[in-house]
Amino acid sequence: MxxxxxxxxxxxxxxxxxxxxxxxxxxxxxxxxxxxxxxxxxxxxxxxxxxxxxxxxxxxxxxxxxxxxxxxxxxxxxxxxxxxxxxxxxxxxxxxxxxxxxxxxxxxxxxxxxxxxxxxxxxxxxxxxxxxxxxxxxxxxxxxxxxxxxxxxxxxxxxxxxxxxxxxxxxxxxxxxxxxxxxxxxxxxxxxxxxxxxxxxxxxxxxxxxxxxxxxxEQKTLAQIRLLSLFLSRIQLYCNEQIACIELTRDDYIKTNTQHSDTEGFIAHALTIQNVKIAAFIEYNENFVKGSLRSKSPHLAVNQVARQFGGFGHICAAGFQCASQTFSRHQLIQSLANLIEQP
Ligand SMILES: [Mn+2]
Missing domain, CATH: 3.90.1640.10 (inorganic pyrophosphatase (n-terminal core))
Structure with missing residues (x-):
């Protein structure tokens, strides 16, 4: 070569x-x-x-x-x-x-x-x-x-x-x-x-x-597909349907006999919705909250928002983990909406 x-x-x-x-x-x-x-x-x-x-x-x-x-x-x-x-x-x-x-x-x-x-x-x-x-x-x-x-x-x-x-x-x-x-x-x-x-x-x-x-x-278990179905059913849209937000709890994993790593790639489904520019996937554990953020465009730097919650990441794909008491879903959606509304 x-x-x-x-x-x-x-x-x-x-x-x-x-x-x-x-x-x-x-x-x-x-x-x-x-x-x-x-x-x-x-x-x-x-x-x-x-x-x-x-x-x-x-x-x-x-x-x-x-x-x-x-x-x-x-x-x-x-x-x-x-x-x-x-x-x-x-x-x-x-x-x-x-x-x-x-x-x-x-x-x-x-x-x-x-x-x-x-x-x-x-x-x-x-x-x-x-x-x-x-x-x-x-x-x-x-x-x-x-x-x-x-x-x-x-x-x-x-x-x-x-x-x-x-x-x-x-x-x-x-x-x-x-x-x-x-x-x-x-x-x-x-x-x-x-x-x-x-x-x-x-x-x-x-x-x-x-x-x-x-x-x-193409190696998913049936339990993972059931979890995906639950995930899709939880999609909520905010900010004129430009932000998709999905929440799962520890109970959801227990009920479907799955674990966090089984959600790999799920968030991409939320971004395929027409008009959605940003997707946020929130997982509630006993004492902490995990967030995954994705955006469709490099002009929407979701890592800036991840940083506000102690996280990090790439411009279009970032995440955070913070204590349950310090997390506010309202604040998260507001910060993401601010990204979209920025001139
Ligand atoms: Mn990498």
């Missing part, structure tokens, strides 16, 4: 078709510091999604291919459909990690340290690769570019620069990250580079995109 690179000085330029890396490929700059004597633990954010797990798998395999010992650090809440991507990738469960034997830490797709599991929040990180806006570059080496649709898109771009020959498992994981963070290439974060990255995966391996779609999106 050919590889196109230009080496000049300083930083990175991103064009719709070609990303020119002046200086040295980023992964080449960190390669000198990788040590074969220490294990590298590849972490991601809590409640991991396709981009999180996909990038963990690919990067672990990349390091392994360099003869560097590396493990994906998993939590027990990795959704069932994403677990199928792992295959023979070396993994370790958070609970099985010794406190004193930490090794070197890498985070992928993690907006900041607060998004890591509790025992990882106060540690130092060797590398941080992410596409969230406002990532504070908390590691020794940071590659944070919010022009990319996904961390997997960043990784594919970086792997291209160093001509890494990834295998089918890595390609499938990376493809899963691309399609989950872009809503199957339908969100406003999709660029020419996103498609170029997808094409690269197909050119380099025998990846069959339909098999990833099937294993990610």
């Amino acid at each position: 050919g590889c196109f690179q230009i080496f000049i000085k300083n930083n990175v330029v991103f064009s719709p078709t070609i990303r020119i890396n002046y200086c040295m490929p980023f992964l080449a700059t960190i390669a000198d510091e990788l040590q074969s004597s220490v294990p590298y633990y590849i972490c991601t954010h809590i409640r991991p999604d396709g981009d999180a797990v996909g990038s963990q798998i690919a990067f672990t395999r990349y390091l392994n291919s360099l003869k560097i010992k590396a493990f994906c650090v998993l939590t027990h809440d990795v959704p069932r459909n994403l677990q199928t991507l792992i295959k023979d990738t070396p993994c370790i469960y958070l609970e099985d990690m010794g406190e004193d034997n930490v090794g070197a830490l890498i985070t992928l797709d993690c907006a900041d340290l607060t998004r890591l599991p509790a025992s990882f929040k106060n540690l130092t990180y060797f590398l941080n690769i992410d596409h969230h806006p406002n990532n504070p570059n908390f590691a020794k080496h940071n590659y944070v570019q919010n022009s990319f649709s996904s961390t997997c898109e960043i990784l594919i771009t970086l792997f291209k620069e160093v001509c890494w020959n990834f295998d089918l498992t890595a390609a499938q994981a990376l493809y899963a990250g691309l399609i989950t963070d872009t809503g199957n290439f339908s969100h406003s974060n999709v660029s020419a580079n996103t498609f170029a990255c997808a094409a690269h995966l197909l050119q380099c391996t025998h990846l069959q995109p339909y098999t990833i779609i099937q294993s990610l999106f």
Whole structure:
């Protein structure tokens, strides 16, 4: 596979078709510091999604291919459909990690340290690769570019620069990250580079995109479909039918024998309603409230509203978690309405 690179000085330029890396490929700059004597633990954010797990798998395999010992650090809440991507990738469960034997830490797709599991929040990180806006570059080496649709898109771009020959498992994981963070290439974060990255995966391996779609999106349980039906029945419209709001309680999950991770992708249904510009999905737990916010347009920055409730996220996809006493649905709808009514 050919590889196109230009080496000049300083930083990175991103064009719709070609990303020119002046200086040295980023992964080449960190390669000198990788040590074969220490294990590298590849972490991601809590409640991991396709981009999180996909990038963990690919990067672990990349390091392994360099003869560097590396493990994906998993939590027990990795959704069932994403677990199928792992295959023979070396993994370790958070609970099985010794406190004193930490090794070197890498985070992928993690907006900041607060998004890591509790025992990882106060540690130092060797590398941080992410596409969230406002990532504070908390590691020794940071590659944070919010022009990319996904961390997997960043990784594919970086792997291209160093001509890494990834295998089918890595390609499938990376493809899963691309399609989950872009809503199957339908969100406003999709660029020419996103498609170029997808094409690269197909050119380099025998990846069959339909098999990833099937294993990610066509594995629902009947209980999940019942939960979806409940979710759809709860849609309420506000602000001249421009805001869709859905509320589920812990009882709803108990009644349908489901859990939070079973709602993955539900909120997208609310955005398909004519005239709806923003969707808010609120889940009430015993002591806290979780919110997911989505907007149809990059002009409606729902991460601003998420921040008011202690959350974070992308312009069109953000979330928050706050104590039940501090949450006001009225205030949330009002803040979202203000976004729409802004000149
Ligand atoms: Mn992501």
